[in-house]
Amino acid sequence: MFCDNCGTELADDATFCSSCGNQVKLRDNKNIYIALILTFLLTGLGSIYAGNTIKGLVLLIVRIVCVIFGIFLSIFLVFSLLVWAYSFYEAYRDVQIANGHQNPKLIRDFKSWNRNNKIIAVLIICIISILTVAACISIITADTYSPSHSETHYYSSGSGSSIGSGSSHYGGVDTSPNSIARNDPDWYYDHYEYGDNPDIDDYLESQGYD
């Protein structure tokens, strides 16, 4: 028998962990990895698996509402990702509570774990964090450069109307819309986004472009 909290090997009749003081109970143990995988598949499902059905459903509903609002305002998609990431922490807490811990706290618990458990925990936290940050960045980036403006659109409109005035833009190696938007915002907005808009021209000029 091993301590759920710190992994120390215990006598079969132990009621407390000799290393961390964790109370040992006879119970239907919930597996943290199953809870994390279920949470990965569906927000809140890990908490439901660990027996906290209400919290799991609340997390799921909040996530769904954020995604629905995200159709109209993409910041809600960022919120929905934060809910997704947070639901892993709640799944961890619910599994620990189901396994007999009175008041699980990740950072405090972490200190009492053995080396292998610490490495696994850090890896899991890193993976969740990287996925969350990468998805948030892609949402924010997609919001700035609308995906509806395709390469095809750029080349067809560029060759038709502005190959004379904008020929220098074809000299460089990278003529993707994004790099043009970075290097020459005024040209980008004129020919790609809005047509020749005097207000935007004036604004960009006042910002030191063009």
Ligand SMILES: [Zn+2]
């Ligand atoms: Zn222990």
